[in-house]
Amino acid sequence: MISPEGSKSLPDRESRFDESLFSLQAMPKLPRGMLKETRKAVALAKKFNDEVVRPHALEIDRQTHADPEYLPWDLVKKANEWGFYTMFIPKLFGGQGFNMPASAYVVEELSSACVGIANVVFVHYLGVAGILASWNVSLANKIFREVVRGQKTGKPCIISLALTEPGAGTDVEENELIDRARLNCHAEKVKGGYIVNGSKIFISMGHVSEWCCLIAYSDLKKASENTVTFAVRTGTKGFTFGKHEDKMGQRACPASELIFEDCFIPDEYVLRDSRIREGFGTRPIADLIEQYIHFVVSVTRPAVGAFGTGVARGAYETALKFAGETEVDGKLLINHEWAQAMLAEMYKNVVIGRLSYTEANYANGLPGGIYNILQRKPVYYYQKYAPKFIFNYLISPLLDFEITQRIFRRLFVDSQSMEVQQRCSGWASLAKIVGTDMGVKNSQMAVELMGQAGLRHERGAEKFLRDSKLLQIYEGTNQLNRINLFNNLIGSSIPQARSFDE
């Protein structure tokens, strides 16, 4: 029961200034260069849409229906040539170092043409986030530089992230549930490394990735404290691909089964073993694992919100074009008042989706958030204008020192308060739910508005609808995200509140 005093103070708690209006708090401190840079990134995405995505999206989708085993090698090659796989890798690791929140606008832009192809480009950053949030900067540096080399040599090197298992989807997204999960991906410590056995499913871009950020467990019954994160290269002995899923939509982007059979992974490819806690401050192990998950999803869920917003926009633009050129009942559809109201609603949905993911990323940019340090003016401008050789030849070797690793952990892990973690994660869920629901909603409305034309593949609207539905499922179902929002933004200030405890 909430006591009378407790219930009285609830409204005060919820409207706390620091837990909302992140843009207002963040903006005065942001480097001005971010705006220009974001424009540049979005302009590139627009160009990519015009030259690569739009001319091929429907044809590729068709091809995947004719051949469900289709893999998007050509698209990966193109995205690699255009520099998308290094665009948001910090310069410290050899990447182009575009500011990270700009990625969300790029995601929206690409998704407005084809969210399947947007995933071919951006699932890679799910892997990047998984690696980065381990704060094993030495291994991150090695892998990210390989991605950069891949761009130079024309041999794409992209990264997937493997968390979901056949028996555990929602459970592995939430550390509170994981000890009750039916896990199978076991990592046994042996001399010089680990032996991994088990499988992962639904892993986006699995078949076409060079590296996989794999999350496994050294104790399947007590995973909340026994999580091991690896970087595994495709082709490693004992690591193979199983099923390539036959999905309703986003068919350009494969979802793969990953099978590990006595797969030996040497110690040097361990991103983090939760039992080894040197340099990770004083938080309990389970909290550190939870923090790792929240770091990743704080970045990736707003991005999924941006995917949804992009779909919402694409569906809206398709419907608008149709309404402007089709006569119904003797006059252009766009001149029917009911159609104008529908289009206005769709427009509104796009804007709401965009505002939500933007705000969530501002939260990530405030002190303690994952984007904060790179957005501090001195760091930002140094990163932007310092010559490359300083990063490549002076700073890069330092990343291998234990002391450097400790500094990173201190900066990112220890200095993040629980409040900041909760704020970022809660808002990430909010942005994810809003954007993806808007994506589905607008796609449905576009099909309705277009009638029989909306049903035809070549008109594009039906593909938006098929593609959009996935967004409500991955990166945690929208239901799980609602509970996460409750936990982090509502329940966190109510001592009596418990989740997953009914």
Place this chain on the structure above:
Amino acid sequence: MLTTIKSELKPFEDLAHNFAVRELTANRKVNDSYPFGPFFDPVVARAYEAGLLGITVPEECSGAGQGIGALCVILDRISAVDASLSGIIFTNVLAQEIMLAAGGKDTLKDIMGQATDARSTLIAYPAFCNPGETQTRLDAVRTGGTYSLSGTIEYVVLGGMAGHALVPARIKGQDGYTFFLIDQGGKGLTKSEPIFSLGLHACPGVDLTLAGVEGRPVGKEGDGARCFDHASDRMHAAVAAIQCGIMKGAFQEALSYSQERFQGGREIINWSALRMLLGDMAVQAGIADMVVSGAAMAVDQQDPQWGLSARAAALHLSELACKLTTDGIQILGGNGYMKDYGQEKRFRDAKQVQALLGLFPLRKLGLVSAMAKGQ
């Protein structure tokens, strides 16, 4: 529910249920892969043999002489498994109903009498539009005792397979439009590749291009809109039945999955947020059953305003079905999005079925116009 009130419909329900289980369940995924996989010809042939293609056709025209109620119980049962066959039955009945409304009983009698197989029985029809709303792009010119049709008509459902097609065309110099029956093997007719559509993959449509194709008028010249409206009123009940079947199928699959799938150490049905979603689905599917019964009875008994009841039923259930099938996928999580399960197909089919008989928002507006006119 309808079969509890009208027990004489029970045999139709059993027939459709057994047919669906026997013929449709096992191959749902393969059948749905059309136009990239094989078409389910043998299933349609067996539907013909089972009498499912002439349910509402009068007995004197070699049909089963049943009302909309029988059609609804059949479509409901079949759609719970695979709505594509319902789409085929629906399109054929819609064409037959328009012909009957136009007084074309004799023509229908000829077709049914002479038919030797499914293809020769089936009549293709552009089932996703109301010809009055969109511009009809077929022109009919009278030449002697016959009519010659030219132009293009989009999305003629069954156009690639049926023996005949019923198409709306404008007779030069006249208002309104008229329906014409064309022989699908006739000269001057070009068919596109099957349309790759959102849902109902195994109920394919094609675009037809006609260059001087001979057409037999069905009904009075310029009387097309009246015939369409009459048939459309009746067939809205059938749309409701298809959606109802899809909803029941989606609910059943979600219910059983949620009792088998474990997350958080228990069957997911035991998480109250998920159970609430199932609760919403149960309410919607339960309502759907009542709505279809009410609409079908209103049509068959010719209640005052039966047409409005049927339209309201279809519009409401189409919205509910689109919502319910979205949740149907959601309950299965990632699996719901995969073709190995039935939910993603139901999601697509429900949205496709919503578009039957014309633009969805306009049908809603039309309902109010009809009420305002006191029809």
